[in-house]
Amino acid sequence: MFTWLLIQRLFIRIPSSSLTNIRHSVTGEPKHTHSLVSFVKMSIKGTAFTNNSLLGLSRTTQSQSFGVSVHPRTVVAMVNRNGRPESIVGVSVDNVVKELHAPTVVGVVDPKLKEHSAAVDGGFDDVYGGDIATNDDFITPLSVSVTRGYALLRDPRHNKGLGFTEKERDSYYVRGLLPPAVVQQDLQVKRTMNNIRQYEVPLHKYQAMMDLQVRNEQLFYKLLIENVEELLPIVYTPTVGEACQKYGSIFKRPQGLFISIEDKGRILEILNNWPEKNIQVIVVTDGERILGLGDLGCQGMGIPVGKLSLYTALGGIHPSACLPVTIDVGTNNEKLLNDEFYIGLRQKRANRQEYAELMNEFMSAVKQNYGEKVLVQFEDFANHNAFDLLAKYSPTHLVFNDDIQGTASVVLAGLIAALKLVGGSLADHRFLFLGAGEAGTGIAELIALEISKQTQAPLEEARKKVWLVDSKGLIVKSRLNTLQHFKKPWAHEHQTVTDFLDVVKAIRPSVLIGSSGVGQTFTKEVVETMSSFNEKPVILALSNPTSKSECTAEQAYTWSEGRAIFASGSPFAPVEYNGKVYVSGQSNNAYIFPGFGLGLIISGAIRIHDDMLLAASEALAAQVTHEHFEKGLIYPPFTNIRKISARIAAKVAAKAYELDLATRHPQPENLVAYAESCMYSPNYRKYR
Numbered sequence: 001m002f003t004w005l006l007i008q009r010l011f012i013r014i015p016s017s018s019l020t021n022i023r024h025s026v027t028g029e030p031k032h033t034h035s036l037v038s039f040v041k042m043s044i045k046g047t048a049f050t051n052n053s054l055l056g057l058s059r060t061t062q063s064q065s066f067g068v069s070v071h072p073r074t075v076v077a078m079v080n081r082n083g084r085p086e087s088i089v090g091v092s093v094d095n096v097v098k099e100l101h102a103p104t105v106v107g108v109v110d111p112k113l114k115e116h117s118a119a120v121d122g123g124f125d126d127v128y129g130g131d132i133a134t135n136d137d138f139i140t141p142l143s144v145s146v147t148r149g150y151a152l153l154r155d156p157r158h159n160k161g162l163g164f165t166e167k168e169r170d171s172y173y174v175r176g177l178l179p180p181a182v183v184q185q186d187l188q189v190k191r192t193m194n195n196i197r198q199y200e201v202p203l204h205k206y207q208a209m210m211d212l213q214v215r216n217e218q219l220f221y222k223l224l225i226e227n228v229e230e231l232l233p234i235v236y237t238p239t240v241g242e243a244c245q246k247y248g249s250i251f252k253r254p255q256g257l258f259i260s261i262e263d264k265g266r267i268l269e270i271l272n273n274w275p276e277k278n279i280q281v282i283v284v285t286d287g288e289r290i291l292g293l294g295d296l297g298c299q300g301m302g303i304p305v306g307k308l309s310l311y312t313a314l315g316g317i318h319p320s321a322c323l324p325v326t327i328d329v330g331t332n333n334e335k336l337l338n339d340e341f342y343i344g345l346r347q348k349r350a351n352r353q354e355y356a357e358l359m360n361e362f363m364s365a366v367k368q369n370y371g372e373k374v375l376v377q378f379e380d381f382a383n384h385n386a387f388d389l390l391a392k393y394s395p396t397h398l399v400f401n402d403d404i405q406g407t408a409s410v411v412l413a414g415l416i417a418a419l420k421l422v423g424g425s426l427a428d429h430r431f432l433f434l435g436a437g438e439a440g441t442g443i444a445e446l447i448a449l450e451i452s453k454q455t456q457a458p459l460e461e462a463r464k465k466v467w468l469v470d471s472k473g474l475i476v477k478s479r480l481n482t483l484q485h486f487k488k489p490w491a492h493e494h495q496t497v498t499d500f501l502d503v504v505k506a507i508r509p510s511v512l513i514g515s516s517g518v519g520q521t522f523t524k525e526v527v528e529t530m531s532s533f534n535e536k537p538v539i540l541a542l543s544n545p546t547s548k549s550e551c552t553a554e555q556a557y558t559w560s561e562g563r564a565i566f567a568s569g570s571p572f573a574p575v576e577y578n579g580k581v582y583v584s585g586q587s588n589n590a591y592i593f594p595g596f597g598l599g600l601i602i603s604g605a606i607r608i609h610d611d612m613l614l615a616a617s618e619a620l621a622a623q624v625t626h627e628h629f630e631k632g633l634i635y636p637p638f639t640n641i642r643k644i645s646a647r648i649a650a651k652v653a654a655k656a657y658e659l660d661l662a663t664r665h666p667q668p669e670n671l672v673a674y675a676e677s678c679m680y681s682p683n684y685r686k687y688r
């Protein structure tokens, strides 16, 4: 293995000049029995390299260019007897080895080549066939595929704009294509931030940020990382919600994959149209429940794009390893169906069976293409599909539902922290939820799980501390037969109560959590009632975007006379009440999923376990300092989020090792340092 890793690194440094000539340097008439790997290990001299001359390699199918199927983005190279690469013969595109076309410079040798050879006696079987992602997957993809000349300035992943140095302008053939000034990246950040601050309308700032992302990705991430508190509400909630509503009008360039029901049977092919092959995280939505805004169909794409930009900025996942996907099965949103600028299929949502078949094809294709360890994050699916998909694919895939599990983990973290302010243990409190969907039941279950672990009480007992209200009122035993399955565990013994204020009075909770997607439901009376029997009522208004928040920060502080411990899903500015400034926290899964995902990737986890969510909650809660508590905060500020994410990642990874769900061995000694070392940096670097 050592040799192979060495080769990977050597390849990246191969000068482009040696690549432009490869067609003439690669030769030979490999014997039919040679596997690709043994071919790679041979030093063959002879005539020009053509596809045909390599066809003899195939032990599998001849239908692809070389008849040899290898993992995507694999450089096939010949090495000499000392193991040094002498020439590159091709690169796999769409899992097929293709000639390497100048002026593309490529560098990754995939160690899976070796494993496959071992597994199938020196030859290659179908790489789609099984768990090809093994211990040797890269943490951060090393692939470098850099064009040059004018095309380089149009390549957002590598464009540096005026940041190209004098030397780079010559070696990349961009001299004359840029004005003479060379600008440091820091100055570019300053200038771009100045421009963005000129816009008063948040949506215009969003558009400016998206334009930057598709123009100069490194600058986009540097801006986002260095100004995270200011830009998070732009690229994420609440502005991303408005962007989705208007996505048809503002759409310019695709930032993710659109897979529609009409593409049934062709999903694998579509995945291969995406330019990157080494995917580690997919965020997928079907647009049916975008934030609290409802069915936005295909225009939900803003959400996977936004979530993945946080995976990179907050969690350090390499942007090339992130794939946003929107599954378009139609929309039931009449307004969109009649909107001339709508960009999705103009039809009602597909029926259950068609939907299930499409999702199944997608999930199979994803595993086939990217292996066992690709993380699939389900985002903003409607309740019924969200629970079903998670249950169906958890046993076979690395799947995570952000709205159920991510939100649960972030809220539990906030509650663990809040206990320092309100006193007692979790089991001493009573929790009331307005909203019994993904977030509500997901949080409820994680709270119950933690109580059960802490008190050794059975889970069913622990659940009795938690009460949920849905659109029909308090969830109680007498409603059991008509309840959806995910609500059933919360049907406790109690008389029917329908009015929410009456429920608050009857249950007398110490913690009130809103997750129904309906704004302004924590009324003055509700907050006053909470404050009448709690010295410090904990009030979490989780629904997004801001317009759907159950109450505002100002309302919570005013109506509770400054006593509420308040956090919300979308951010609120600090509030002044009676001469004191109150800073509320943002109880948003953005604290959790980037670090959680990083933890899965660095440990090579193949499945998710609830204990990993608990580990993430504890790691986040541990980041809240005395100074934060003094301000009434139950979450640390986002400013240090990359450090926080590394700590979350370390705890999640440690749990994966403990549960034997990790596949990257040996376990790094210092997981925090390791997580930090794996994080993507947007600072400009040399390409060769």
Ligand SMILES: O=C([O-])CC(=O)C(=O)O
Pocket: 237, 290, 291, 292, 380, 402, 403, 543, 544, 569, 588, 589
């Ligand atoms: O995106 C967010 O801000 C949080 C979230 O997952 C949702 O509200 O669905």
Ligand SMILES: [Mg+2]
Pocket: 291, 379, 380, 402, 403
């Ligand atoms: Mg969501």
